[in-house]
Amino acid sequence: MKKIIMFLLIITCFNLGYSQTNMLSNPLNLKPTKTEFIHPLDFNGSSKEKDNVIEYIEELVENQMALIDMKSNVVTREMEEAELTSFKNLTKAKDRELLDTLIEQLNFTGNMSYIVLEQMYNYEVAAKDEKLEW
Numbered sequence: 001m002k003k004i005i006m007f008l009l010i011i012t013c014f015n016l017g018y019s020q021t022n023m024l025s026n027p028l029n030l031k032p033t034k035t036e037f038i039h040p041l042d043f044n045g046s047s048k049e050k051d052n053v054i055e056y057i058e059e060l061v062e063n064q065m066a067l068i069d070m071k072s073n074v075v076t077r078e079m080e081e082a083e084l085t086s087f088k089n090l091t092k093a094k095d096r097e098l099l100d101t102l103i104e105q106l107n108f109t110g111n112m113s114y115i116v117l118e119q120m121y122n123y124e125v126a127a128k129d130e131k132l133e134w
Contacts, residue, residue, distance in 0.1 A: 035059055037112045040090035041099060057083040060113060079115075086114035090121065098124055 035056040043049055061079045065071065093099050102120045106112055 037103075037107075038087075039099075039103065040087055040114070041093060041096055043087075043091050053084070053087055057087070057114070064111075064113075083114045086118040090114060090118050093121060095121075095125065 035052055037056060038049060038053050043053070057080055061076055061083060064079070065076055090099070099117075099121055102117060102124065103112075106117055106120070
């Protein structure tokens with residue numbers, strides 16, 4: 001199932017059917033969510049914020065599924081669970097400055113996915129300690 005989710009995210013992130021007129025502001029042509037993106041490090045754990053995170057994730061996944069014209073309750077639930085797990089993992093991020101930078105970059109695409117954000121963050125943290133060797 002993880003392979004299916006990653007495949008769907010890749011399709012969503014690199015969809016070639018985006019509108020040329022919105023290319024700079026929203027290259028994926030995703031419908032904006034009604035619920036605002038919640039920064040994982042600003043999350044205080046209140047019931048209201050938990051509800052907002054759930055609502056944001058549900059809207060995000062619905063938009064992603066619509067973008068690829070897929071209707072599957074199983075895949076939708078799996079993607080929602082993966083988004084929530086990534087959000088929870090990101091609440092424990094150590095490098096606020098890096099996370100803020102990645103959020104800015106991801107915001108440019110119009111696809112504020114916690115899964116993609118977590119992967120980008122983990123890759124960047126790992127790359128910090130790498131050095132070019134012969």
